Amino acid sequence: MSTLLSVTDAHVAYGKVEAVRSVSLEVGSNEIVTIVGANGAGKTTLLSAIMGILSLKGRVAFAGQDLARLDIEDRVAMGLGLVPEHRELFVTMNVEDNLELGAFRIERSKAKASMERVYALFPRLKERRKQLAGTLSGGEQQMLAMGRALMGEPKLLMLDEPSLGLAPIIVADIFRIVTELRAAGVSVLLVEQNAQAALKIADHAYVMELGEFVLSGKASDIAANERVAASYLGFQHEGASAI
Amino acid sequence: MNTTIMLFLVQDGITNGAIYALLGLALVLVFAVTRVILIPQGEFVTYGALTYASLAAGQMPGTAKLALALGIGAFAFDLFEARKALHGRLVVRSFIANVVLPAIVLALTLSLAAQKPPVAVCIALSLVIVAMIGLYLYRVAFQPLAHTSVLVLLIASVGVHLALQGLGLLFFGAEGQRGPAVLSGAFTAGALRFTGQSITVYAITIAFIVALWLFFGLTLYGKVLRATAVNRLGARLAGIRTTLSGQIAFLLASVIGALSGILIVPITTLYYDSGFLIGLKGFVAAIIGGLVSYPLTAVAALVVGIVEAFSSFYASNYKEVIVFMLLIPVLLLRSLAAPAVEEEKD
Numbered sequence: 354m355s356t357l358l359s360v361t362d363a364h365v366a367y368g369k370v371e372a373v374r375s376v377s378l379e380v381g382s383n384e385i386v387t388i389v390g391a392n393g394a395g396k397t398t399l400l401s402a403i404m405g406i407l408s409l410k411g412r413v414a415f416a417g418q419d420l421a422r423l424d425i426e427d428r429v430a431m432g433l434g435l436v437p438e439h440r441e442l443f444v445t446m447n448v449e450d451n452l453e454l455g456a457f458r459i460e461r462s463k464a465k466a467s468m469e470r471v472y473a474l475f476p477r478l479k480e481r482r483k484q485l486a487g488t489l490s491g492g493e494q495q496m497l498a499m500g501r502a503l504m505g506e507p508k509l510l511m512l513d514e515p516s517l518g519l520a521p522i523i524v525a526d527i528f529r530i531v532t533e534l535r536a537a538g539v540s541v542l543l544v545e546q547n548a549q550a551a552l553k554i555a556d557h558a559y560v561m562e563l564g565e566f567v568l569s570g571k572a573s574d575i576a577a578n579e580r581v582a583a584s585y586l587g588f589q590h591e592g593a594s595a596i
Numbered sequence: 597m598n599t600t601i602m603l604f605l606v607q608d609g610i611t612n613g614a615i616y617a618l619l620g621l622a623l624v625l626v627f628a629v630t631r632v633i634l635i636p637q638g639e640f641v642t643y644g645a646l647t648y649a650s651l652a653a654g655q656m657p658g659t660a661k662l663a664l665a666l667g668i669g670a671f672a673f674d675l676f677e678a679r680k681a682l683h684g685r686l687v688v689r690s691f692i693a694n695v696v697l698p699a700i701v702l703a704l705t706l707s708l709a710a711q712k713p714p715v716a717v718c719i720a721l722s723l724v725i726v727a728m729i730g731l732y733l734y735r736v737a738f739q740p741l742a743h744t745s746v747l748v749l750l751i752a753s754v755g756v757h758l759a760l761q762g763l764g765l766l767f768f769g770a771e772g773q774r775g776p777a778v779l780s781g782a783f784t785a786g787a788l789r790f791t792g793q794s795i796t797v798y799a800i801t802i803a804f805i806v807a808l809w810l811f812f813g814l815t816l817y818g819k820v821l822r823a824t825a826v827n828r829l830g831a832r833l834a835g836i837r838t839t840l841s842g843q844i845a846f847l848l849a850s851v852i853g854a855l856s857g858i859l860i861v862p863i864t865t866l867y868y869d870s871g872f873l874i875g876l877k878g879f880v881a882a883i884i885g886g887l888v889s890y891p892l893t894a895v896a897a898l899v900v901g902i903v904e905a906f907s908s909f910y911a912s913n914y915k916e917v918i919v920f921m922l923l924i925p926v927l928l929l930r931s932l933a934a935p936a937v938e939e940e941k942d
Binding site for chain 2 (some may be wrong): 404406422425426429430434435437440441442443444446448453454455457458500502504505533
């Protein structure tokens with residue numbers, strides 16, 4: 354299995370406060386990797402920095418190429434996609450327009466097929482294709498955000514808290530789709546507070562606390578780890594329904 | 597007052613209002629996409645009008661040279677920004693778009709100006725020249741500031757306005773100019789007399805608004821502009837460069853400005869600094885539309901035009917004052933209706 358994304362000794366700071374310290378991680382092709390950790394551990398900050406939204410000290414390479422000089426748009430064109438926590442949809446535009454814009458960096462002729470694939474993955478979006486994105490339910494907005502990112506045919510999709518604020522049945526749906534993506538050849542880097550669900554589908558996992566990785570390994574091993582079970586999985590049920 | 601005078605004033609107001617509507621729409625567009633309050637919009641009007649009038653009178657307009665100078669500046673900025681990762685294709689593309697293109701237009705203008713080209717050629721040349729100025733201006737003055745606050749962009753905008761107005765004086769002199777009508781002739785319907793020019797104003801305004809509506813609703817680049825206006829980060833994550841949207845917005849704004857100027861200059865004598873006041877009236881309309889609503893802006897522009905026509909009849913000394921006073925109740929209402937919003941940080 355070849356390495357798709359590799360982050361080496363990454364530091365991300367807001368002014369003088371280091372939110373991410375000396376983090377290294379790898380995502381291989383056809384792999385789901387998850388970063389679990391409590392609110393405020395620095396997970397979102399790390400994803401934003403990998404995408405180029407925040408500046409990062411350290412080395413990030415994607416498909417063998419150093420990303421240091423590339424901006425967000427270049428990274429998108431290389432096949433790196435991010436579905437951000439706040440989804441950042443074009444709320445006054447309809448579903449189809451949102452998807453069409455997601456394919457901005459790929460050839461026009463491929464965009465049509467890409468849209469069919471997204472509709473096959475999320476039939477709900479097809480039903481609502483003329484509806485304004487801002488009027489969709491939370492789950493549908495999450496699907497649209499993922500669909501828009503998939504329109505750009507990413508090799509690696511980074512998902513930031515896709516289950517946040519969604520009903521359990523929709524969460525299950527989204528996690529099922531994540532595994533389908535892996536089967537279709539898209540790697541996924543999944544950031545989740547819902548550790549139990551994330552560890553169940555992931556191949557590899559990192560545990561993040563206060564800006565650092567404290568544990569990493571096969572997802573099944575992490576799930577079996579006592580310390581993780583005590584800190585994250587025990588409160589899992591309560592945490593998911595409280596939001 | 598009798599009905600005939602009233603009809604005349606309304607007609608006059610609608611003609612002016614149509615032009616303010618175009619300008620107001622351009623201001624809303626540029627602000628939504630780039631957060632720049634485009635004060636130099638008025639200079640696009642002046643440049644368009646006076647370039648057209650000069651060409652029609654067989655004179656060489658200085659704006660063609662300005663376009664080349666700004667283009668060279670834009671090329672230099674492109675080179676500087678890409679200095680760490682220069683590759684041939686990028687340099688060639690930037691050179692053609694920023695230097696070769698305005699050089700060709702300048703050569704064309706030089707060779708055509710002396711022989712008083714037909715009206716259509718004058719219009720096309722003026723539009724192309726001002727469009728290039730708008731595009732390169734964005735590259736030189738606004739793109740490097742794209743990530744700063746609205747206030748910094750506003751100050752840059754004031755600076756650009758003053759610079760362009762000064763250059764306007766240099767290019768066109770202090771005397772006013774008038775251009776030939778796009779469509780001459782006139783006809784009367786009842787008490788009203790329609791000149792070919794006023795019909796042209798209505799037709800072009802309506803055609804342009806319909807074209808803009810189709811552009812935003814149906815074309816990919818129209819959607820790109822809307823997407824950038826709605827969610828800048830979302831657009832970037834879709835791989836859309838904010839600079840691309842900014843370029844399209846400035847291109848549209850400068851074309852709209854120049855077109856408005858070309859439509860006005862056969863009706864009124866324009867001076868190098870007349871554009872500013874005309875642009876401000878578009879701005880009044882845009883503010884009434886909250887700098888976000890296109891339909892509200894268009895309607896407000898018609899109201900501004902009609903109020904202006906009536907006040908110039910009854911109290912011509914105060915006509916500008918009355919028009920700008922329209923803003924005060926609107927701003928009051930808006931500040932009462934909407935709680936203070938912190939400026940978006942990005």
